[in-house]
Amino acid sequence: MSTTSSRGAPAEIRQVGPDDFPAVLRFFEGLSPESRRTFAPQPFDEEHARRIVETSDGAENVRLVAVRGGEVLGYCYFESRGPDLYPTVGLGIIDRAQNQGLGSRLMSALVAEARRLGKPGLVLTVHMDSARALRVYTKNGYRITGECSNGIQWEMTLDLDGEDSAR
Ligand SMILES: CC(C)(COP(=O)(O)OP(=O)(O)OC[C@H]1O[C@@H](n2cnc3c(N)ncnc32)[C@H](O)[C@@H]1OP(=O)(O)O)[C@@H](O)C(=O)NCCC(=O)NCCS
Numbered sequence: 001m002s003t004t005s006s007r008g009a010p011a012e013i014r015q016v017g018p019d020d021f022p023a024v025l026r027f028f029e030g031l032s033p034e035s036r037r038t039f040a041p042q043p044f045d046e047e048h049a050r051r052i053v054e055t056s057d058g059a060e061n062v063r064l065v066a067v068r069g070g071e072v073l074g075y076c077y078f079e080s081r082g083p084d085l086y087p088t089v090g091l092g093i094i095d096r097a098q099n100q101g102l103g104s105r106l107m108s109a110l111v112a113e114a115r116r117l118g119k120p121g122l123v124l125t126v127h128m129d130s131a132r133a134l135r136v137y138t139k140n141g142y143r144i145t146g147e148c149s150n151g152i153q154w155e156m157t158l159d160l161d162g163e164d165s166a167r
Pocket of ligand 1: 036104105126
Protein backbone atom coordinates (compact mmCIF):
# COMPACT_ATOMS: atom_id res chain seq x y z
CA MET A 1 0.00 0.00 0.00
CA SER A 2 1.60 3.29 -0.98
CA THR A 3 0.63 6.74 -2.03
CA THR A 4 2.11 10.00 -3.19
CA SER A 5 0.84 13.29 -1.82
CA SER A 6 0.22 15.80 -4.57
CA ARG A 7 1.15 18.61 -2.16
CA GLY A 8 4.09 16.98 -0.35
CA ALA A 9 6.93 14.51 -0.74
CA PRO A 10 6.01 10.85 -1.32
CA ALA A 11 4.67 9.03 1.71
CA GLU A 12 4.01 5.35 2.15
CA ILE A 13 0.77 4.21 3.73
CA ARG A 14 1.00 0.89 5.52
CA GLN A 15 -0.25 -1.12 8.49
CA VAL A 16 1.28 -0.45 11.90
CA GLY A 17 3.68 -3.20 12.98
CA PRO A 18 5.30 -4.19 16.29
CA ASP A 19 8.53 -2.36 15.43
CA ASP A 20 6.75 0.97 15.09
CA PHE A 21 6.67 1.73 18.83
CA PRO A 22 9.42 4.42 18.81
CA ALA A 23 8.06 6.02 15.63
CA VAL A 24 4.54 6.16 17.08
CA LEU A 25 5.89 7.82 20.24
CA ARG A 26 7.71 10.41 18.09
CA PHE A 27 4.48 10.92 16.14
CA PHE A 28 2.74 11.88 19.40
CA GLU A 29 5.48 14.48 20.00
CA GLY A 30 4.73 16.05 16.60
CA LEU A 31 1.15 16.87 17.62
CA SER A 32 0.63 20.35 19.03
CA PRO A 33 -1.70 20.95 22.01
CA GLU A 34 -4.37 22.11 19.55
CA SER A 35 -4.03 18.96 17.44
CA ARG A 36 -4.14 16.85 20.59
CA ARG A 37 -7.33 18.60 21.63
CA THR A 38 -9.13 17.71 18.42
CA PHE A 39 -7.52 14.26 18.07
CA ALA A 40 -8.57 13.30 21.61
CA PRO A 41 -9.75 11.27 23.41
CA GLN A 42 -6.57 9.33 23.72
CA PRO A 43 -3.56 9.60 26.00
CA PHE A 44 -0.38 10.47 24.08
CA ASP A 45 1.91 8.37 26.23
CA GLU A 46 4.09 5.26 26.06
CA GLU A 47 1.33 2.98 27.25
CA HIS A 48 -0.96 4.07 24.45
CA ALA A 49 1.82 3.84 21.84
CA ARG A 50 2.36 0.25 22.98
CA ARG A 51 -1.34 -0.47 22.74
CA ILE A 52 -1.38 0.86 19.18
CA VAL A 53 1.46 -1.36 17.97
CA GLU A 54 0.37 -4.45 19.90
CA THR A 55 -3.27 -4.42 18.85
CA SER A 56 -2.79 -3.69 15.15
CA ASP A 57 -4.17 -6.91 13.66
CA GLY A 58 -5.33 -5.84 10.19
CA ALA A 59 -8.81 -7.23 10.85
CA GLU A 60 -10.61 -6.07 14.00
CA ASN A 61 -8.26 -3.20 14.73
CA VAL A 62 -6.90 -1.73 11.54
CA ARG A 63 -4.18 0.83 12.14
CA LEU A 64 -2.51 2.63 9.26
CA VAL A 65 0.39 5.06 9.25
CA ALA A 66 1.69 7.47 6.64
CA VAL A 67 5.46 7.19 6.72
CA ARG A 68 8.18 9.22 5.06
CA GLY A 69 11.87 8.51 5.64
CA GLY A 70 11.03 6.30 8.61
CA GLU A 71 9.00 9.07 10.26
CA VAL A 72 5.31 8.59 11.04
CA LEU A 73 3.54 11.70 9.74
CA GLY A 74 -0.02 10.48 10.20
CA TYR A 75 -2.06 7.76 11.85
CA CYS A 76 -5.57 6.53 11.10
CA TYR A 77 -7.38 3.60 12.63
CA PHE A 78 -10.61 1.80 13.22
CA GLU A 79 -11.37 -0.34 16.26
CA SER A 80 -14.13 -2.92 16.15
CA ARG A 81 -16.69 -3.02 18.96
CA GLY A 82 -18.64 -6.18 18.10
CA PRO A 83 -20.23 -7.77 15.04
CA ASP A 84 -23.27 -5.50 14.82
CA LEU A 85 -21.63 -2.19 15.66
CA TYR A 86 -19.74 0.08 13.32
CA PRO A 87 -16.04 0.28 14.22
CA THR A 88 -14.89 3.63 15.60
CA VAL A 89 -12.41 5.73 13.65
CA GLY A 90 -9.66 8.20 14.51
CA LEU A 91 -7.24 10.24 12.40
CA GLY A 92 -4.34 12.57 13.16
CA ILE A 93 -1.52 14.19 11.20
CA ILE A 94 1.52 15.88 12.77
CA ASP A 95 1.25 19.63 12.56
CA ARG A 96 3.95 20.33 9.99
CA ALA A 97 2.45 17.75 7.57
CA GLN A 98 -1.16 18.92 7.85
CA ASN A 99 -3.15 20.26 4.93
CA GLN A 100 -0.98 18.45 2.37
CA GLY A 101 -3.44 15.72 1.45
CA LEU A 102 -2.19 13.04 3.85
CA GLY A 103 -5.28 12.90 6.05
CA SER A 104 -7.51 12.43 3.01
CA ARG A 105 -5.32 9.66 1.69
CA LEU A 106 -5.09 7.86 5.01
CA MET A 107 -8.86 8.02 5.43
CA SER A 108 -9.41 6.78 1.92
CA ALA A 109 -7.05 3.83 2.57
CA LEU A 110 -8.85 3.07 5.85
CA VAL A 111 -12.25 3.06 4.16
CA ALA A 112 -10.85 0.73 1.47
CA GLU A 113 -9.68 -1.64 4.22
CA ALA A 114 -13.10 -1.53 5.91
CA ARG A 115 -14.75 -2.38 2.60
CA ARG A 116 -12.29 -5.18 1.91
CA LEU A 117 -12.95 -6.65 5.36
CA GLY A 118 -16.72 -6.42 4.93
CA LYS A 119 -17.33 -3.96 7.76
CA PRO A 120 -20.91 -2.66 7.73
CA GLY A 121 -19.81 0.94 8.19
CA LEU A 122 -17.62 3.28 10.22
CA VAL A 123 -18.39 5.89 12.84
CA LEU A 124 -16.42 8.77 14.35
CA THR A 125 -16.80 11.93 16.35
CA VAL A 126 -15.39 15.28 15.27
CA HIS A 127 -15.20 18.69 16.91
CA MET A 128 -17.71 21.01 15.28
CA ASP A 129 -15.01 23.70 14.94
CA SER A 130 -12.65 21.38 13.05
CA ALA A 131 -13.50 22.48 9.50
CA ARG A 132 -10.58 20.67 7.93
CA ALA A 133 -11.50 17.35 9.52
CA LEU A 134 -15.13 17.81 8.52
CA ARG A 135 -14.03 18.39 4.94
CA VAL A 136 -11.89 15.22 4.92
CA TYR A 137 -14.71 13.10 6.34
CA THR A 138 -17.43 14.50 4.10
CA LYS A 139 -15.21 13.97 1.07
CA ASN A 140 -14.86 10.33 2.09
CA GLY A 141 -18.62 9.82 2.31
CA TYR A 142 -19.33 10.31 6.02
CA ARG A 143 -22.50 12.18 6.96
CA ILE A 144 -23.51 13.86 10.21
CA THR A 145 -25.73 11.52 12.22
CA GLY A 146 -25.86 13.15 15.62
CA GLU A 147 -24.39 15.42 18.27
CA CYS A 148 -22.31 14.37 21.24
CA SER A 149 -20.06 15.69 24.02
CA ASN A 150 -22.67 18.27 25.09
CA GLY A 151 -23.01 19.70 21.61
CA ILE A 152 -19.34 20.32 20.85
CA GLN A 153 -18.86 17.32 18.55
CA TRP A 154 -20.67 15.79 15.63
CA GLU A 155 -21.08 12.07 15.26
CA MET A 156 -20.41 11.14 11.63
CA THR A 157 -21.26 7.82 9.99
CA LEU A 158 -20.21 6.08 6.82
CA ASP A 159 -22.54 3.26 5.74
CA LEU A 160 -20.87 0.47 3.82
CA ASP A 161 -23.42 -2.30 4.25
CA GLY A 162 -25.18 -3.31 1.07
CA GLU A 163 -22.15 -2.46 -1.01
CA ASP A 164 -20.55 -5.18 -3.08
CA SER A 165 -17.93 -6.33 -0.57
CA ALA A 166 -16.11 -9.53 0.31
CA ARG A 167 -17.94 -9.78 3.63
C1 LIG B 1 -7.95 17.03 10.46
C2 LIG B 1 -6.75 16.33 9.82
C3 LIG B 1 -6.77 14.86 10.15
C4 LIG B 1 -6.88 16.49 8.29
O1 LIG B 1 -5.78 15.91 7.64
P1 LIG B 1 -4.93 16.81 6.62
O2 LIG B 1 -3.87 15.97 6.05
O3 LIG B 1 -4.49 18.03 7.34
O4 LIG B 1 -6.05 17.20 5.56
P2 LIG B 1 -5.96 17.12 3.95
O5 LIG B 1 -4.83 17.97 3.50
O6 LIG B 1 -6.00 15.73 3.50
O7 LIG B 1 -7.36 17.75 3.55
C5 LIG B 1 -7.79 18.95 4.09
C6 LIG B 1 -9.02 19.40 3.32
O8 LIG B 1 -9.67 20.42 4.07
C7 LIG B 1 -9.64 21.63 3.35
N1 LIG B 1 -9.44 22.66 4.34
C8 LIG B 1 -8.28 23.07 4.93
N2 LIG B 1 -8.53 24.03 5.83
C9 LIG B 1 -9.88 24.25 5.79
C10 LIG B 1 -10.75 25.12 6.49
N3 LIG B 1 -10.28 25.99 7.41
N4 LIG B 1 -12.06 25.07 6.21
C11 LIG B 1 -12.56 24.20 5.31
N5 LIG B 1 -11.77 23.33 4.61
C12 LIG B 1 -10.45 23.37 4.86
C13 LIG B 1 -8.51 21.49 2.35
O9 LIG B 1 -8.70 22.33 1.24
C14 LIG B 1 -8.65 20.01 1.99
O10 LIG B 1 -9.75 19.81 1.15
P3 LIG B 1 -9.52 19.45 -0.42
O11 LIG B 1 -8.73 18.18 -0.44
O12 LIG B 1 -10.89 19.31 -0.96
O13 LIG B 1 -8.74 20.60 -0.99
C15 LIG B 1 -5.41 16.96 10.27
O14 LIG B 1 -5.37 18.31 9.91
C16 LIG B 1 -5.19 16.79 11.76
O15 LIG B 1 -4.63 15.80 12.20
N6 LIG B 1 -5.59 17.78 12.58
C17 LIG B 1 -5.39 17.70 14.03
C18 LIG B 1 -6.05 16.49 14.67
C19 LIG B 1 -7.50 16.34 14.26
O16 LIG B 1 -8.25 17.30 14.23
N7 LIG B 1 -7.89 15.12 13.93
C20 LIG B 1 -9.27 14.83 13.55
C21 LIG B 1 -9.98 14.29 14.74
S1 LIG B 1 -11.71 14.06 14.41
